[in-house]
Amino acid sequence: MTDAIIAHVEKYISLSKEESETFLSLLSVVEVPKRKRLVEPGSYIQNEYFVIKGCLKGYYLDDNGDKHIIQFAIENWWIGDFDAFYNQIPSKLHVEAIEDATLLAITYDDLQRLFESIPKFERYFRILVTGAFISLRGRILSTLQKSTKERYLEFCKTYPNIEQRVANYDIANYLGVSAQSLSRIRRNLVISP
Secondary structure, X not given: OHHHHHHHHOOOOOOOHHHHHHHHHOOEEEEEOOOOEEEOOOOEOOEEEEEEEOOEEEEEEOOOOOEEEEEEEOOOOEEOOHHHXXXXXXXXXXXXXXXXXEEEXXXXXXXXXXXXXXXXXXXXXXXXXXXXXXXXXXXXXXXXXXXXXXXXXXXXXXXXXXXXXOOHHHHHHHHOOOHHHHHHHHHHHHHOO
């Protein structure tokens, strides 16, 4: 189980055996059953989560009770309410398991200790946060500039094979379109050569 997170980290920074062991000692395993919420609005977020197995979604409910999915997380992705975690403020998001999930959690305090004891981990997390920011900006620009079909194809590239794991209405919600529009796009893609 821990091999996956070490392999992920080592895509960005190299670790000695001792550094890997220190990092792993700070992680705890969290099992989340399907449909269980891991994060609720108003709660203070103690952990960030690395997905070993499963699929989760992060979403916001507006004042009308409408859901707005802002992130899916599959294997080898981090998920949580990053704003609430890093700024130590109450969460505004829900994070819910779409499938039974196995996660590795790190607390805010342990992460800060990790940054002090092994500074290269700041680089690892900076690279991830920068990548997430660039991805979010790209998603905003894509929404403004591209057709629904183009956005759906980008979505499939970002989240390979997720359409078999996530309900059509959740994907449509993430893309900001109706489920009927998404079904029509999928049908046309199957029919098109």
